[in-house]
Amino acid sequence: MTAYAVPTLSPDLAADRPPRPVPGAMRDCRSHPAKPSHQEPLGFPGELVDGWQEVAVARLGELVARYQSLQVFLDICVKCGACHDKCHYFLGTADPYNMPVARQDLLRSVFRHHYTTAGKWLGNLAGARPLTEDVLDEWYNYFHQCSQCRRCSVFCPYGIDTAEISMAARDIMDVIGKGQKYTNEVITKVHDKGNNLGLSAAALRNTLEGLEEDVLEDTGVPVKFPLDVKGADVLLVTPSADFFAEPHVDGLIGYAKIFHQAGINWTISSHASEAANFALFIGSYDQMHKVASRIREAALDLGVKRLVFGECGHAWRVAYSFLNTFAGPWDFLDPRYPVPQHIIEVTHDLVSRGAVKLDRDANAGVVATMHDSCNVARAARLGDRPGGQFSLPRELLAACVPTFVEMHPSTVKDKTFCCGGGGGLLTDELMDLRIKGTKPRAEALRQVVEDDGVTHMVAMCAICKSQFTAVLPHYGFEMEMVVSLHQLIGKALRLGAGA
Amino acid sequence: MGAVFGGVMSFFDAVVGTLLVFAVGVLVLGLANKVWVYAATPAPLRIPTTPAPLTRLGAAGRLAREVLLFESLFRADKVLWALSALFHAGLALVLLRHLRYVLNPVPWPIEAIQPLGVLGAGAMMVGLAGLLARRLFLPSVRMITRATDLAVLVLLLAIGATGLVMTLAAPADIMGLKIFLAGLWRFAPAPLPDDPVLVLHLVLAAVLMAVAPFSKLLHMAGVFFSPTRAQCDNARERRHLVSWARPLDDLRPR
Ligand code: HEM
Numbered sequence: 001m002t003a004y005a006v007p008t009l010s011p012d013l014a015a016d017r018p019p020r021p022v023p024g025a026m027r028d029c030r031s032h033p034a035k036p037s038h039q040e041p042l043g044f045p046g047e048l049v050d051g052w053q054e055v056a057v058a059r060l061g062e063l064v065a066r067y068q069s070l071q072v073f074l075d076i077c078v079k080c081g082a083c084h085d086k087c088h089y090f091l092g093t094a095d096p097y098n099m100p101v102a103r104q105d106l107l108r109s110v111f112r113h114h115y116t117t118a119g120k121w122l123g124n125l126a127g128a129r130p131l132t133e134d135v136l137d138e139w140y141n142y143f144h145q146c147s148q149c150r151r152c153s154v155f156c157p158y159g160i161d162t163a164e165i166s167m168a169a170r171d172i173m174d175v176i177g178k179g180q181k182y183t184n185e186v187i188t189k190v191h192d193k194g195n196n197l198g199l200s201a202a203a204l205r206n207t208l209e210g211l212e213e214d215v216l217e218d219t220g221v222p223v224k225f226p227l228d229v230k231g232a233d234v235l236l237v238t239p240s241a242d243f244f245a246e247p248h249v250d251g252l253i254g255y256a257k258i259f260h261q262a263g264i265n266w267t268i269s270s271h272a273s274e275a276a277n278f279a280l281f282i283g284s285y286d287q288m289h290k291v292a293s294r295i296r297e298a299a300l301d302l303g304v305k306r307l308v309f310g311e312c313g314h315a316w317r318v319a320y321s322f323l324n325t326f327a328g329p330w331d332f333l334d335p336r337y338p339v340p341q342h343i344i345e346v347t348h349d350l351v352s353r354g355a356v357k358l359d360r361d362a363n364a365g366v367v368a369t370m371h372d373s374c375n376v377a378r379a380a381r382l383g384d385r386p387g388g389q390f391s392l393p394r395e396l397l398a399a400c401v402p403t404f405v406e407m408h409p410s411t412v413k414d415k416t417f418c419c420g421g422g423g424g425l426l427t428d429e430l431m432d433l434r435i436k437g438t439k440p441r442a443e444a445l446r447q448v449v450e451d452d453g454v455t456h457m458v459a460m461c462a463i464c465k466s467q468f469t470a471v472l473p474h475y476g477f478e479m480e481m482v483v484s485l486h487q488l489i490g491k492a493l494r495l496g497a498g499a
Numbered sequence: 500m501g502a503v504f505g506g507v508m509s510f511f512d513a514v515v516g517t518l519l520v521f522a523v524g525v526l527v528l529g530l531a532n533k534v535w536v537y538a539a540t541p542a543p544l545r546i547p548t549t550p551a552p553l554t555r556l557g558a559a560g561r562l563a564r565e566v567l568l569f570e571s572l573f574r575a576d577k578v579l580w581a582l583s584a585l586f587h588a589g590l591a592l593v594l595l596r597h598l599r600y601v602l603n604p605v606p607w608p609i610e611a612i613q614p615l616g617v618l619g620a621g622a623m624m625v626g627l628a629g630l631l632a633r634r635l636f637l638p639s640v641r642m643i644t645r646a647t648d649l650a651v652l653v654l655l656l657a658i659g660a661t662g663l664v665m666t667l668a669a670p671a672d673i674m675g676l677k678i679f680l681a682g683l684w685r686f687a688p689a690p691l692p693d694d695p696v697l698v699l700h701l702v703l704a705a706v707l708m709a710v711a712p713f714s715k716l717l718h719m720a721g722v723f724f725s726p727t728r729a730q731c732d733n734a735r736e737r738r739h740l741v742s743w744a745r746p747l748d749d750l751r752p753r
């Protein structure tokens with residue numbers, strides 16, 4: 001393991017003790033820039049274009065005219081600083097550019113200079129500055145130190161959402177040829193192969209067959225993992241990490257067991273074998289639309305009646321909040337179900353109707369706590385009431401483990417801290433940032449581990465799971481303590497006893 | 500010095516009068532223009548910060564709580580909330596009280612709150628002083644502060660201070676002021692009471708009004724259009740296609 005400077009956890013919470021800003025602390029932490037081979041397939045220039053300043057400024061104007069969020073947010077921030085200590089990256093790194101308002105100002109200052117009367121007349125006095133090479137460098141660094149988790153937006157008196165600003169900045173950088181490798185490479189793979197991992201249909205079939213064998217061996221029950229079955233009732237769209245990574249795959253096994261036990265006829269599609277939509281991270285409507293359209297195509301092609309998503313934070317945001325706009329109307333699906341539906345909604349409904357039974361004893365010894373994945377918590381919903389995104393998973397968890405413990409209230413539900421790896425930052429070269437950004441979550445976790453004997457932390461997002469398993473060991477936690485919600489459900493589910 | 504009833508407007512009075520008319524014009528037209536722009540800019544994606552109300556009426560309620568109670572700010576920072584509430588509530592009271600200078604006859608609710616005026620002004624000044632101190636002494640807030648952020652606070656403090664001087668120490672000639680102001684919009688020139696504190700108060704207020712549509716004071720209009728607060732949570736029920744995204748939509752299968 002490379003040596004990283006891991007922050008020491010203190011017994012009280014980082015959120016209660018904002019650090020004194022240390023200018024430049026994270027200046028040298030930057031993700032790898034995209035190569036032409038990552039840019040061009042997405043229609044972005046391969047390298048920095050001639051006259052990039054003008055192109056960037058023009059794009060900024062275009063985006064501001066297209067998005068009410070930008071139009072309003074760039075004007076109305078009063079610099080009150082209510083948001084300054086709400087970002088996990090500021091709490092973990094102390095770099096002042098990781099204060100949400102300062103991150104916004106990186107873009108706002110350029111907007112002020114080029115597009116506002118005050119900026120033109122007063123310049124620096126009004127916080128305006130032209131787009132120079134240095135400014136572009138700061139953009140690249142610090143807009144790739146935002147996981148677009150929206151925690152700052154919860155506390156801002158006007159709901160100013162730094163995620164919107166960082167998405168716009170990344171859009172502009174893509175358009176002038178200064179994209180980020182990790183995200184753009186992943187989007188290219190989705191277009192090529194249907195999923196983020198670049199997994200072919202044959203490899204996927206292999207993997208799913210392997211899972212069938214594993215579950216049969218484990219439980220003696222022939223649980224199916226169907227692929228490309230025409231006429232299935234449910235199309236399951238799940239993050240491709242669910243096919244491979246730990247603990248994600250145990251979650252997938254949980255979904256399959258639930259479908260099996262409820263007698264639901266389901267399938268995965270090799271055309272849309274990925275729930276993630278990384279185009280969200282670069283704020284590209286076109287790319288998001290294109291990635292989302294695969295799901296409509298798959299649903300039409302397979303002739304399914306329902307659309308269900310697996311556990312993934314940003315994917316659920318795109319699915320819940322945008323899919324209807326991108327890929328609806330869904331008039332060809334069964335109108336009795338919401339479109340799309342989350343696997344947690346499906347399971348919750350089955351459990352509350354008594355259609356499947358959970359047995360806590362199967363998870364004997366587990367003391368579980370829950371990490372609310374921020375995209376589910378603050379940018380979407382589960383169930384039919386506001387806040388269902390908090391109650392549904394908790395009710396399920398309480399039904400399948402003997403003990404459930406809540407982490408500190410300032411770190412859960414809509415105040416949840418990002419895992420530190422979302423928003424297109426789950427890449428090795430940002431490990432320093434990812435470790436530091438996890439500090440607020442790690443402190444809250446340590447409290448419940450020490451005070452309440454918590455053994456497992458449940459996550460419901462592929463990126464959270466990957467991030468936590470990679471980073472929590474740096475803080476001395478066992479990687480195995482991170483589990484999928486449907487992993488615990490799958491274990492507690494009474495299989496076989498009549499569907 | 501008393502008002503010169505029926506007297507003529509001096510050149511100086513005319514300058515101050517013009518400045519006031521100009522400032523009010525800039526404020527009203529500038530804000531109207533911004534409101535129009537905010538309202539007319541499309542919102543292609545549903546982005547309410549959730550949990551969010553499911554209906555438009557619910558979202559209006561959420562906005563009302565933000566505007567009247569500063570709900571999110573309360574969750575963020577109790578000290579800042581208290582200072583901000585003192586300032587804004589004080590300002591609201593003071594502004595309502597000012598209506599008597601332009602309304603004739605003065606409606607009874609405005610009459611009724613007159614005694615609260617000093618209280619409002621005091622709250623406003625305490626709030627402003629606290630906000631200024633925060634800006635100067637908290638390192639993180641100081642870092643995000645620009646000259647214009649300080650200028651607005653100092654300007655408001657100066658307006659408040661000159662106002663308080665007239666309320667507490669050297670009462671201004673209210674009748675004279677009323678006639679002067681009425682003269683401005685009825686095109687019936689009347690002289691401005693000869694009172695340097697009053698003149699300073701008016702000129703500073705004019706500056707504040709004239710810069711408002713170009714400054715962060717736009718938050719008073721923008722807050723009503725912030726999509727994370729003003730949108731309701733109905734993305735699964737309704738599509739939110741905007742005109743610029745239509746060409747993409749038409750490319751899809753079926
Ligand atoms: C719809 C009406 C309004 C609402 C909801 C509102 C709300 C807020 C909030 C929540 C803040 C942030 C907290 C703070 O720093 O004080 C703020 C700041 C501020 N507001 Fe307002 N406001 C409104 C109208 C006004 C008006 C009419 C003025 C003055 C003419 C004003 C002047 C200011 C100033 C100067 C600040 C910044 C204070 C600082 O520098 O810390 N606001 N406002």
Ligand code: SF4
Pocket residue numbers: 076077078079080081082083084100101155156157158159160
């Ligand atoms: S809380 Fe909102 S208004 Fe205040 S500084 Fe942060 S972004 Fe600006």
Ligand code: SF4
Pocket residue numbers: 086087088089098099100103145146147148149150151152153161162163418
């Ligand atoms: S969206 Fe999240 S990561 Fe980005 S500035 Fe806000 S709190 Fe920080």
Ligand code: SF4
Pocket residue numbers: 147148149313314372373374375376417418419420421422423461463464
């Ligand atoms: S990875 Fe998880 S915690 Fe991080 S931004 Fe995404 S949903 Fe939020």
